[in-house]
Amino acid sequence: MADVQELSSRIDGKPIEGGRTVELRNPADLDDLVARVSLGDADTFVRAAEAARAAQAAWAAVPAPIRGVAIGDLGRIIANNKEALARLVTREIGKPYTEALGEVQEVIDTCVFFASEGRRLYGQTVPSEMPDKQLFTFREPVGTMAVITAGNFPIAVPSWYLVPALVAGNAAVWKPAEYAPAIAEAFVRCIEAAGIPAGVVQLVVTDGQETAAGLERALEAGLLQKVGFTGSSTVGRDIAALCGRHLVTPTLELGGKNPLVVMPDADLDLAVEGALFSGFGTAGQRCTSLGVAIVHESVHDDFLRRFTAAVEGAPVGDPFQSVLYGPMISQKFADGFENWLEHIQPHHRTSGSQALGRITADNPREGFVGDPARGIFEHPVIVDGVTADDALYQNETFGPIVPVASFDDFDEAIALANGHGYGLSSAIYTRDPKSAFRFREQVSAGMVSVNNSTSGAEAHLPFGGNGKSGNGARQSGIWMLDQVTRWQSLNWDYSGKLQKAQMDVAEIEADLHFTI
Numbered sequence: 123m124a125d126v127q128e129l130s131s132r133i134d135g136k137p138i139e140g141g142r143t144v145e146l147r148n149p150a151d152l153d154d155l156v157a158r159v160s161l162g163d164a165d166t167f168v169r170a171a172e173a174a175r176a177a178q179a180a181w182a183a184v185p186a187p188i189r190g191v192a193i194g195d196l197g198r199i200i201a202n203n204k205e206a207l208a209r210l211v212t213r214e215i216g217k218p219y220t221e222a223l224g225e226v227q228e229v230i231d232t233c234v235f236f237a238s239e240g241r242r243l244y245g246q247t248v249p250s251e252m253p254d255k256q257l258f259t260f261r262e263p264v265g266t267m268a269v270i271t272a273g274n275f276p277i278a279v280p281s282w283y284l285v286p287a288l289v290a291g292n293a294a295v296w297k298p299a300e301y302a303p304a305i306a307e308a309f310v311r312c313i314e315a316a317g318i319p320a321g322v323v324q325l326v327v328t329d330g331q332e333t334a335a336g337l338e339r340a341l342e343a344g345l346l347q348k349v350g351f352t353g354s355s356t357v358g359r360d361i362a363a364l365c366g367r368h369l370v371t372p373t374l375e376l377g378g379k380n381p382l383v384v385m386p387d388a389d390l391d392l393a394v395e396g397a398l399f400s401g402f403g404t405a406g407q408r409c410t411s412l413g414v415a416i417v418h419e420s421v422h423d424d425f426l427r428r429f430t431a432a433v434e435g436a437p438v439g440d441p442f443q444s445v446l447y448g449p450m451i452s453q454k455f456a457d458g459f460e461n462w463l464e465h466i467q468p469h470h471r472t473s474g475s476q477a478l479g480r481i482t483a484d485n486p487r488e489g490f491v492g493d494p495a496r497g498i499f500e501h502p503v504i505v506d507g508v509t510a511d512d513a514l515y516q517n518e519t520f521g522p523i524v525p526v527a528s529f530d531d532f533d534e535a536i537a538l539a540n541g542h543g544y545g546l547s548s549a550i551y552t553r554d555p556k557s558a559f560r561f562r563e564q565v566s567a568g569m570v571s572v573n574n575s576t577s578g579a580e581a582h583l584p585f586g587g588n589g590k591s592g593n594g595a596r597q598s599g600i601w602m603l604d605q606v607t608r609w610q611s612l613n614w615d616y617s618g619k620l621q622k623a624q625m626d627v628a629e630i631e632a633d634l635h636f637t638i
């Protein structure tokens with residue numbers, strides 16, 4: 123059995139003992155105690171926000187290219203510890219090890235991208251309507267940012283906020299999911315090891331209620347200028363309302379109900395492979411997980427037969443072995459998922475497993491890899507015959523379940539792809555460019571894949587959604603810079619007289635015999 127870590131919040135790089143202590147167990151092996159966590163409270167959050175705010179100005183004064191060098195070093199530290207970090211991700215939240223390696227790679231990619239952004243962070247020179255006057259734009263750090271993240275991507279998604287925030291000269295208070303504090307602490311230690319001053323990223327480990335109270339107090343005290351949140355649409359709404367009252371624009375990355383449309387001309391094997399990976403990878407606990415497969419009637423039975431065979435034959439179990447998916451992230455996620463199973467109706471047809479619900483010795487799955495009694499494992503299920511009226515169509519279900527709906531004409535497919543009101547990711551399988559482009563144009567999702575799954579966005583493309591999936595903010599790549607900086611304009615007049623914009627222009631135009 124591996125080490126038990128003693129974890130807590132860290133303010134200015136020093137562990138802060140909190141109140142209540144909770145035990146964190148490996149969801150694939152509940153005998154494996156990963157960490158004892160001393161939880162902070164709202165006070166801890168406010169103190170951390172004060173400390174981050176105190177550290178921000180000095181960090182912003184470091185030239186951006188040098189901040190970029192620190193991010194480059196961070197990327198190298200992460201790369202040198204890639205396997206150890208991935209093992210910790212798997213041990214803490216149960217994501218299969220190969221996926222965990224991919225997740226850590228996503229952090230490295232993010233560092234590589236933003237390290238050189240320190241040498242850009244371009245502003246513009248803009249022509250003036252006046253002689254002897256120059257206009258410029260500058261990117262300024264927003265200030266101190268609260269970052270509140272989920273546990274399904276416990277290091278990649280935090281890096282999407284923290285890395286660009288740091289390169290742009292911000293400080294941050296990071297509240298990771300309470301079921302993923304060990305990888306959070308490891309990441310913060312890597313940040314410190316890269317030479318980024320300890321006060322610039324503060325770590326607060328606490329529960330949702332204390333976070334909400336702490337966030338409210340920190341906003342009221344004017345300690346935060348930005349909030350980044352990845353998590354459920356319900357909590358996202360509350361955070362948006364709170365931020366709105368303080369005139370802070372949040373960056374929100376919320377739930378998804380990501381449609382995957384299978385057209386009559388699709389390569390069905392490819393579509394099945396994509397549905398399997400996006401429906402059941404990370405046990406369906408990604409924001410980009412397949413939410414509803416929308417299959418043309420002419421290929422529906424064939425698709426379902428192949429998809430069912432693929433799910434039935436897929437290895438499920440020990441995430442350190444070669445499996446399609448491992449355990450649920452924690453008991454809370456298993457409970458949430460099992461509630462959705464109750465929405466399977468008599469008019470639905472289920473397939474993919476011999477049984478439903480928790481995998482146990484009494485409710486076994488053939489070919490299970492390892493001992494199901496050790497962890498929190500759920501049977502996969504495909505639910506066919508789903509329609510727009512079903513709860514399983516309308517809601518994010520966050521677990522190993524794939525609802526399947528069918529359609530006759532393209533407009534119907536689009537209505538089903540958009541009708542649930544989420545708009546994060548989407549996919550279409552087709553060989554016809556016309557269908558692909560029409561889908562791109564009409565789907566309301568922020569991300570579209572053609573002949574690829576709904577998951578697996580690359581680290582430098584805009585990531586984010588519309589409708590219930592977010593507030594239009596985009597993460598990753600250059601687009602994230604607009605979340606972590608504010609534009610400042612400068613107009614510099616060296617004419618030696620007061621030149622009045624809009625008003626004195628008439629004189630210049632008259633001289634040139636032009637009019638607008």
Ligand code: UN1
Pocket residue numbers: 228274275279352407408409410576577578579580
């Ligand atoms: C998430 O689920 O919040 O596209 C992020 C993907 C990953 C990131 C998902 N690269 O599935």
